[in-house]
Amino acid sequence: MILYSAVQQISKHIMIFLFLSITLNIVLVSGSSLSDKVNQTPAHMCNNPGQTAKISCSHSIQNYDQILWYKQTKNRQLQLLGYMLANAGYPETGQNVSMGGSADKDKTSTLTIEGLSLNSSGVYFCAARAQCDTGREAYFGKGAKLTVLEPDHDVTPPTVQVFKPSEKECKVKTLVCVASGFYPDHVSVSWEVDGVTETDSVATDNTALREGKHYSLSSRLTVQSKTWFKPSRTFTCRVSFFNGTDTIDVEDSITGETDSGGMPNDTKMKIMQNAKLTYSVLIAKSFIYGVFIMFLVWKLKGLSGKQSSRERSCGLNN
Numbered sequence: 207m208i209l210y211s212a213v214q215q216i217s218k219h220i221m222i223f224l225f226l227s228i229t230l231n232i233v234l235v236s237g238s239s240l241s242d243k244v245n246q247t248p249a250h251m252c253n254n255p256g257q258t259a260k261i262s263c264s265h266s267i268q269n270y271d272q273i274l275w276y277k278q279t280k281n282r283q284l285q286l287l288g289y290m291l292a293n294a295g296y297p298e299t300g301q302n303v304s305m306g307g308s309a310d311k312d313k314t315s316t317l318t319i320e321g322l323s324l325n326s327s328g329v330y331f332c333a334a335r336a337q338c339d340t341g342r343e344a345y346f347g348k349g350a351k352l353t354v355l356e357p358d359h360d361v362t363p364p365t366v367q368v369f370k371p372s373e374k375e376c377k378v379k380t381l382v383c384v385a386s387g388f389y390p391d392h393v394s395v396s397w398e399v400d401g402v403t404e405t406d407s408v409a410t411d412n413t414a415l416r417e418g419k420h421y422s423l424s425s426r427l428t429v430q431s432k433t434w435f436k437p438s439r440t441f442t443c444r445v446s447f448f449n450g451t452d453t454i455d456v457e458d459s460i461t462g463e464t465d466s467g468g469m470p471n472d473t474k475m476k477i478m479q480n481a482k483l484t485y486s487v488l489i490a491k492s493f494i495y496g497v498f499i500m501f502l503v504w505k506l507k508g509l510s511g512k513q514s515s516r517e518r519s520c521g522l523n524n
């Protein structure tokens with residue numbers, strides 16, 4: 207009996223290992239058509255060291271009864287924290303997490319992260335899949351971002367500023383939005399043109415840049431020059447920031463400009479300078495020409511006076 211029990215335990219661990227290996231590969235290449243049916247809450251969390259964080263995951267996919275939990279590391283790799291089979295949780299050794307609830311359809315599975323430290327910060331994902339069919343796809347939730355707040359770092363909302371396009375750009379114009387001085391880095395950026403959200407022509411930094419105790423992030427909106435050259439048009443950059451309790455919006459706006467012929471200011475300055483130089487040259491030439499004419503008139507008058515004197519002299523002699 208003892209030998210039989212040991213063989214059963216070994217077989218069970220081998221099956222679990224094979225299952226996880228196959229599951230991990232499937233999850234990493236899984237599709238996204240049913241991802242909208244996997245829901246994670248909350249999307250953002252800010253906790254102090256030593257506290258406990260809880261993340262919930264549910265799905266509405268028929269015949270799916272597994273929930274796998276992952277943490278995305280700094281190098282964007284997925285680290286398996288454990289999984290649930292129906293109502294049973296199987297956390298990985300040394301992860302300091304526990305799992306409860308149920309992985310069945312329309313039920314809720316909960317990941318509890320205990321004894322938080324700075325290393326606990328990251329993005330946590332759940333993935334739903336079917337237990338008995340290893341060939342079926344797994345579907346991810348949208349993730350839950352957890353930040354364990356650093357000591358002596360106050361939660362600070364961003365300062366937002368929109369910069370107008372460079373005058374050297376011609377056919378397209380690029381507006382730049384900079385969010386700076388915020389902590390932690392729980393932000394998202396959106397653009398609006400006259401109150402209408404723009405998405406296709408927006409490029410935002412993938413991650414915020416750390417500068418001392420705070421972060422900064424930039425986003426760019428590209429528009430056609432005819433869109434920019436309308437003074438009545440308003441361009442708005444909105445930064446949504448999670449302060450640990452609520453998500454607040456901080457924004458900045460600028461308006462379009464009048465088209466000055468599509469010519470950059472530096473080019474116009476050069477043309478004006480050239481025009482001034484040409485005008486000055488023409489004035490100088492006109493002055494020289496005037497002096498020359500005056501000199502000719504003076505010479506002619508002198509010659510005419512001498513001629514008259516000679517004629518008078520000849521008349522007296524006769």
